[in-house]
Amino acid sequence: MHIIENGNVAAALGVLLCRVNVIAAYPITPQTPLTERLSEYVESGEMQAEYIPVESEHSALAVCIAASSAGARTFTATSANGLLYMHEQVQWAAGARLPIVMCVVNRAVGAPWNVWNDQQDSISQRDTGWIQMYCSDHQQIIDAVIKAYWLAEKVSIPIMVCYDGYILSHTYMPFDVPDQEKVDAFLSPFRPDYALNPDQPANLNTVTLPDVRMDVRGELAHGYMEIRYLLQEEMRTSLTVAAEAEKRFADIFGRGGDPYIEPYLCADAQYIAVGLGSLTYQLRVSVDVLRKEGIKVGVMGVRFYRPFPDEALAEALKGKKGVIVFEKALSYGYEGALVSDLKSALYDHLAGTGVMPMVQNIILGIGGRDIRTEDLTQALRAAAKSRVSRQPVWIGLKL
């Protein structure tokens, strides 16, 4: 059924369709309407779930960790400082291999206090062991939530579904809400290998020694390092599983595409703009303008940031003259995190081949600074002409 709604409702409908059992969340702008909507579904009986109001984001994720350990499908959502506040539990959920799905409605982090959009919040959680998916419109939000549960439960790794605050969370656009039967066909109930059970008591994630040990059954059990290695190994494998998710989804719902990247006019392009989230759709307008001027540009959205689709990106960008990475976040003291990762992927896959593109970095939209399409077009035009700077170039800065 096609409806016109905002991005937060798209996410809430995804959660409803996935028959989530436990929701624990703490309100924070711009995520608040999402969890409010979920609490309404639970209150009205439309959703058979436990909605647990908590006193903080740290507790929200702690509740999800406990519920997920007991075999419940769980959901939470947050933004900005709320995400930072749950950071300890974010790492925990990954190490405990719990398939929690969390929407991160991207917003700038303090200080200074700012409630507008950028992506510093989720980017700062890059190394926590969570899968990160980025959405560019409302259809992608609802679809990503559904795919995320399937993928998370398949690989036992939690997933952040990230979408831009306000730009997506509070704007209205049409999207298709999948039928419940189809979602049920796509996603079966959560059946973990082990769920807390008084008949089979266990200690989960207690002090784990540096070395391996014999467990009570006399079997050689992992030390800390083996457990962490397996997380890395299965993060990498989940790239393949994500492709499987995308294919299954396309078979049932009739839409989808490349699981990792979303190219627009890239095939014959000499210069490609790369970014995460809604910005890449705005960049399409600039690409159209520049194409009319005869400049061969394209734009590529990165849908998966962790695990990083290094091979797919290197393959898609090889032989291009230039790659311009637009970012609403950065690793202070160096450059945008995405551009660093991308350069590393290009080096790994293309070093010495002679088809390595020149890479530039543009930082913009920090703390909700208005991103004008004319500025994007101008930046892309200039970058296509010559490499502007080795340092990230900030656009929209009024210093």
Added chain:
Amino acid sequence: MGTRNYRRKTSHSEHGPGDGGRTGSWRVERPVLNTSLCIPCKRNAEACFMCWLFCPEVVISRTIPPAIDLEYCKGCGICAEECPTKAITMVDEADFTDEDKDKE
């Protein structure tokens, strides 16, 4: 041989002695049971067993008298703390000879 085929991907330990490894020589105090104060021993019937219930290492048996497996006992003192009749006392390991220790 490594842990590649271990049945869990995470840190998962089960109820039973030794999941935290053998205690070795680092225990500072050991629990010593005085059967003349222990309720099940006095009644010669199943009773109390608070020590069995609370021991986090699961090394106290639910028997008369309760037996403590010192190979895995960590010397935490919880059993002594929980015992309603103070039948268990924590005694300095230095008070035991090496011979005592060998008998463990």
